[in-house]
Amino acid sequence: MTNLEPAVEATAADTAEPPAEASGDAPVRSGWRMLLPTMTPWLATGLVLIVGITLFGLIGPFLVGDPDQIRDMGLTGPSAEFPLGTTQIGQDVLAQLAYATRGSLEIGFLVGVLATILSCFFGIYGAYRGRFVDEAFSLLSNVFLVIPGLPLVIVISGFVPRESRGLWTIAVVLAVTSWAASARVLRAQTLSVRNRDYVAASQVSGERPWRVITVEILPNLLPVIASQFVFAVIAAILGEAGLAFIGLGASNSSTLGTMLFYAQNGFALPLGAWWWFVPPGLMIALFGMGLSIVNFSIDEIINPKLKNVRLHRRQARRAARRERRLARSSRGAAGGVPEPEVSDR
Amino acid sequence: MTSVRVTDLVKDYTLRSGLKRTRLRAVDHVSLELVPGRTVALVGESGSGKSTIAKILTRMERPTSGKVDVRLDDGAEVHGAAYRREVQMVFQDPFASLNPFHSIEHHLARPLRIHKRTRTKEETRERVLEMLERVNLTPAENLAPRRPHELSGGQRQRVAIARALAPGAQVLIADEPVSMLDVSIRLGVLNLLGRLQREDDLAVLYITHDLATARHFSDEIVVLYRGRVVERGPSDAVILDAHHDYTKLLAAAAPDPERPGSVAADRGPVDRDAIDNSVCYDHFAGEWREAGVPAAETKERTA
Numbered sequence: 259m260t261n262l263e264p265a266v267e268a269t270a271a272d273t274a275e276p277p278a279e280a281s282g283d284a285p286v287r288s289g290w291r292m293l294l295p296t297m298t299p300w301l302a303t304g305l306v307l308i309v310g311i312t313l314f315g316l317i318g319p320f321l322v323g324d325p326d327q328i329r330d331m332g333l334t335g336p337s338a339e340f341p342l343g344t345t346q347i348g349q350d351v352l353a354q355l356a357y358a359t360r361g362s363l364e365i366g367f368l369v370g371v372l373a374t375i376l377s378c379f380f381g382i383y384g385a386y387r388g389r390f391v392d393e394a395f396s397l398l399s400n401v402f403l404v405i406p407g408l409p410l411v412i413v414i415s416g417f418v419p420r421e422s423r424g425l426w427t428i429a430v431v432l433a434v435t436s437w438a439a440s441a442r443v444l445r446a447q448t449l450s451v452r453n454r455d456y457v458a459a460s461q462v463s464g465e466r467p468w469r470v471i472t473v474e475i476l477p478n479l480l481p482v483i484a485s486q487f488v489f490a491v492i493a494a495i496l497g498e499a500g501l502a503f504i505g506l507g508a509s510n511s512s513t514l515g516t517m518l519f520y521a522q523n524g525f526a527l528p529l530g531a532w533w534w535f536v537p538p539g540l541m542i543a544l545f546g547m548g549l550s551i552v553n554f555s556i557d558e559i560i561n562p563k564l565k566n567v568r569l570h571r572r573q574a575r576r577a578a579r580r581e582r583r584l585a586r587s588s589r590g591a592a593g594g595v596p597e598p599e600v601s602d603r
Numbered sequence: 604m605t606s607v608r609v610t611d612l613v614k615d616y617t618l619r620s621g622l623k624r625t626r627l628r629a630v631d632h633v634s635l636e637l638v639p640g641r642t643v644a645l646v647g648e649s650g651s652g653k654s655t656i657a658k659i660l661t662r663m664e665r666p667t668s669g670k671v672d673v674r675l676d677d678g679a680e681v682h683g684a685a686y687r688r689e690v691q692m693v694f695q696d697p698f699a700s701l702n703p704f705h706s707i708e709h710h711l712a713r714p715l716r717i718h719k720r721t722r723t724k725e726e727t728r729e730r731v732l733e734m735l736e737r738v739n740l741t742p743a744e745n746l747a748p749r750r751p752h753e754l755s756g757g758q759r760q761r762v763a764i765a766r767a768l769a770p771g772a773q774v775l776i777a778d779e780p781v782s783m784l785d786v787s788i789r790l791g792v793l794n795l796l797g798r799l800q801r802e803d804d805l806a807v808l809y810i811t812h813d814l815a816t817a818r819h820f821s822d823e824i825v826v827l828y829r830g831r832v833v834e835r836g837p838s839d840a841v842i843l844d845a846h847h848d849y850t851k852l853l854a855a856a857a858p859d860p861e862r863p864g865s866v867a868a869d870r871g872p873v874d875r876d877a878i879d880n881s882v883c884y885d886h887f888a889g890e891w892r893e894a895g896v897p898a899a900e901t902k903e904r905t906a
Contacts, residue, residue, distance in 0.1 A: 455700035459763070462661045463714040463770060464687035477704040 294559075296571075301555040307548030311541065315363045318356030325353040325512065333524075336533050343533035346524040354517055355537050361513035362495050362542070365429055369494030372433035373440065374487045380437070381444030382479065386452050386471050396445065402438035408500060410435055415506040428508045432497050433490075440486035447482050451475050481559040488553045492546050499542055514538040604676040605689050605773035606806060607637040607660070611897050612669035614655050629655045631830040631895045632669070637774060637806035644809045644817035644838065646853065647827030653810045656827075657778045660808065661692045673774065688718045691772035695779040697759035701751035707762055708747040711735070714769035734765045738795060757788035761795065768799065775800075778810045793820055814853055818842045826850050828880045831894040836886020846884035846891075 329348030336343045342351040384395030414431045415423060451457065452475060460474045476483075495514075501507050502515025503522065517538040521527075526534040614630040630652040637643055645653050658664040660671060673681040673689060681689050694700035701710055711731045714720075721727040728747075735743035738761040751759055760780060767775060777796065781789040797820060800807055811817050817824055817838065824841040826834040826849065834847040845851045883894035 455694045455696055456702040458663060459692070459694060459700050459766070460702075460713070461663065462687065462692050463766065464684060464717045465713065474702055474705075478702070 296555075296558065298555065300551050304548045304551030304555070307544055308552065311359065311545045311548065312363060314356065315359035319353075319360055322353035322356045323350055325349060325357045333529060333531055333534075335531075342537055343531070345520070345534055346526075346531075351533055351537065354512065355514075355541065358512050358514045358517045358538060359541055361425075361508075361511045362498065362515070362545075364511070365425060365432075365498045365508070365513060366491040366495040368425070368429040369432045369436070369498075370487050370491035372429060373437040373490040373494070374483060376433060376437035377441035377444055377486060377490075378476075378483065381441035382448045382471060382475065384441075385445040385448035386467070386475065392445075395441075399438040399441040399445075402435070403442070405435065407435045408497065411497065411501060412504070412506060415501055423506075423508060425508045425511050428498060428501065429494075432494050432501075436490060436493050436497070440490065443486060444479060444482060447479050448475060451478050481556055485553050485556045488549045488556070492549050495542060495545065514542050604639040604804060605681065606639060606674055607690070607774055608670075608672040608674070609633065609635050609637075609656075609660070610670045610672070612656065612659060612671070613667045614652070614659060614664065615667045628830055630659070630666075632897060633825075633827070633830075633832055635808075635825055635832075635835075637808055639773065639804045639806050640800070641823065642800065642807040642809050642821040644811060644821035644824045645827060646811060646814060646817050646824055648812060648853075650829075651827040652830040653812075653827060654778060657692060657776050657808070657810055660774075660776050661690060662686060684718075688770040689772060690774045690776065691767035691770060692776040692778060693760070693763050693767050693780045696783045697756050697763055698751075698783070700763050701759055703751055706748050706750060707735070707754070710751075710762060710766050711747075711769050714766060718770040720769070720771060730769075734769060735762075737768075737799075738762070738765045740765075755788075756784050757792060760784060760792050764792075764796065764799070768803070772805070773803070774806045774808075776808045776810070779812070780809075781816070782811070782813070789816070796820070814842060826853070828878065831880045832883050833880050833894060834884045834886075836884075840886045844886075846886075847882070848878050849880070850884075852878070 326349060329344065331344060331348045333346045334340065334344050334348075340350050340352065342355065344350060345354070380395045380399055384392045411431055415428065418427055418431075457470060457474055460470050465474070498507065498513055499515035499518065502513055503519050505519055507513060507516050507519070518535060521531075521535040521538070524531075524534070526532075612630050612633045613628065616627045616629055618625045618627050633652070633656060635643060635645075645656065647653050655664065659666050673686060675681060675689075701707075708728070708731050711734055712727050715727050715730055721730050731747055732743040735741070735746055740746050740758060740761050746754070746758075751762070754762070760783075764780070775796075780796065781792050784792060793816060796807070799805065807821075809817065809821050814824075818841075821838050824834075824836065824838045825832055826841065826847065828847075828849045834841055834845065834850045841850060842854055845854050881894055883892050884890075885892055
């Protein structure tokens with residue numbers, strides 16, 4: 259660069275760049291905030307459902323009596339002593355519901371974590387390495403994708419002897435059969451992210467592959483992973499309920515599925531004992547609904563179409579706020595009463 | 604001080620369509636040399652192999668054949684992790700080359716930590732601020748914790764330049780560093796590159812398709828056409844005294860402010876396949892040579 263005239267460093271073009279942006283006291287926004295969905299009535303509903311049911315599962319068991327205690331009162335409807343009535347052998351349905359919710363949440367969370375780890379490994383690592391590894395992992399997830407899930411789960415659960423069929427066995431079986439779809443989603447996303455320049459730049463600066471994956475690529479996939487995790491939890495709770503309902507559930511824990519299983523065995527439906535089967539069914543439905551609603555909100559961040567809508571909404575809100583402030587200040591100058599500030603969050 | 608000698612670089616890509624496989628030679632026996640303190644401009648149209656050369660030099664791609672020889676002043680060859688330290692790259696698109704998730708500080712701190720330029724957290728932070736100030740990003744304390752999306756294109760490209768220099772790089776590959784920027788801030792970024800080059804005595808490979816900036820900011824111009832070098836020489840000589848048809852075409856395509864209304868299209872459509880890329884005019888030797896053959900075997904040719 260020897261053809262340069264001397265001392266051209268601080269040219270007009272150089273200083274013409276907007277320096278104001280840099281020197282202002284603009285708040286420093288964290289990268290995490292960009293990943294969080296905007297609070298909407300829908301999201302709030304979903305969160306209330308999830309948090310409520312989770313709290314019930316966590317705290318409920320401490321507040322109710324022994325769910326297995328047998329009384330000689332038989333099948334009775336809701337009463338002051340037993341708000342949700344009793345089962346055929348006089349067990350407290352509310353107590354059972356509390357323990358069963360805890361059991362179902364445990365298994366849902368466990369399977370969600372396991373399936374997410376599996377799909378991250380096969381989806382992200384495979385796509386990042388490319389070539390042979392990618393082909394092999396893709397083949398594997400395609401194979402798992404076409405294996406019919408529930409029949410396989412039934413076969414595996416049936417194969418494991420009842421004594422050793424614990425919570426973990428069921429969780430592993432469910433996780434192994436459910437990771438494939440999200441692995442494909444993550445693979446597609448990773449293929450797009452790994453070709454971005456910033457990944458190349460970090461490779462050029464000498465970053466190790468595992469660091470490129472975990473520090474540069476993974477954070478940009480977090481919304482997708484979160485959504486896949488939520489789906490995995492829903493699928494796991496439903497899958498476990500299905501298994502337990504046909505009598506192949508974990509032997510040492512009670513879940514919403516086992517409750518339904520016993521209700522079915524105790525002829526709850528023919529006897530019209532709605533308080534026995536409606537609460538667990540409703541619990542599953544509401545929890546699934548809450549998770550789905552949260553997932554729709556996460557979708558706002560992932561889906562490029564919705565992402566723009568969200569940005570525009572934000573811009574519109576900001577513009578409206580500015581306008582209000584302007585109107586207020588001009589009215590204030592004219593001696594008017596200031597309008598109360600309207601919060602937009 | 605580090606210099607790079609590229610000899611007979613060849614890169615073939617295999618194209619598959621159905622069962623048919625064809626070979627595309629993206630780079631065909633390109634040789635060039637980067638010396639501390641000097642800038643070599645690599646000029647050519649899209650698809651001429653410029654970026655492939657950049658990728659090979661930064662070890663993102665392996666050459667099919669040929670040699671990239673990076674040597675320190677004492678003649679020691681640079682390998683492995685040291686290569687990453689010595690040879691760095693500034694990417695074309697500043698909107699894509701910074702990770703939207705991470706702060707500016709992260710982008711500069713990582714190369715420092717990887718290459719063990721700093722030991723403690725405080726030292727790293729201090730160096731990051733120093734580097735930001737070095738690329739005219741002030742106030743540095745204010746900018747360091749920001750995310751890339753809060754910066755303008757020019758500011759981002761300065762961050763990218765600072766990142767490339769962070770490991771202590773002596774060889775800088777700048778792949779169209781200003782083509783994505785506003786015209787008004789291009790000069791500022793180029794002048795910044797020029798100043799950093801003088802301060803650190805960097806060897807720079809400036810990849811561009813813009814002959815005007817190439818002439819202004821480089822000592823030597825190498826013109827690429829369809830993977831081959833078709834003309835090389837001191838920058839003024841190549842532009843003012845273009846010999847090869849393709850260079851003439853490039854020079855004519857640049858609008859000339861002194862002749863308003865003059866555009867290359869005046870001369871009618873050009874048959875690009877008729878442009879001969881088997882010959883190369885070497886201004887240093889003042890003669891035509893064969894292109895696309897190993898450097899040792901090039902014979903003088905009359906065009």
